[in-house]
Amino acid sequence: MSCGEQHETDCSEVLDHLYEYLDREMPEGDCEKIQVHFDECSPCLEKYGLEQAVKKLVKRCCGHDDVPTDLRAKVMGRIDLIRSGEDVPEQPVLDAGGSGDEGRPTSLEGANPPGS
Numbered sequence: 001m002s003c004g005e006q007h008e009t010d011c012s013e014v015l016d017h018l019y020e021y022l023d024r025e026m027p028e029g030d031c032e033k034i035q036v037h038f039d040e041c042s043p044c045l046e047k048y049g050l051e052q053a054v055k056k057l058v059k060r061c062c063g064h065d066d067v068p069t070d071l072r073a074k075v076m077g078r079i080d081l082i083r084s085g086e087d088v089p090e091q092p093v094l095d096a097g098g099s100g101d102e103g104r105p106t107s108l109e110g111a112n113p114p115g116s
Contacts, residue, residue: 003043
């Protein structure tokens, strides 16, 4: 995405690092560059506001559920693989909700559409 205006920091670079900015996981100097960009670029500021609102909504609605330790470990392991640049095989997410169907894939792949 680009607003068409010339900025010191390109819109695509800002949006690529939006979650790092939201989560305060970037160096202070980079945060300042992104803040300057938001001051100049209303489309990126709007995208930031939307993502910030979604993040707050998810935290409010889903932030109180305990995550099973093994699921957290699997997710963190996959994140580490992705960050390292290794190929990550597609695997369905397993239901960890304790509803009696543990181990059942929750992937929609192969599911029948409604009315079929």
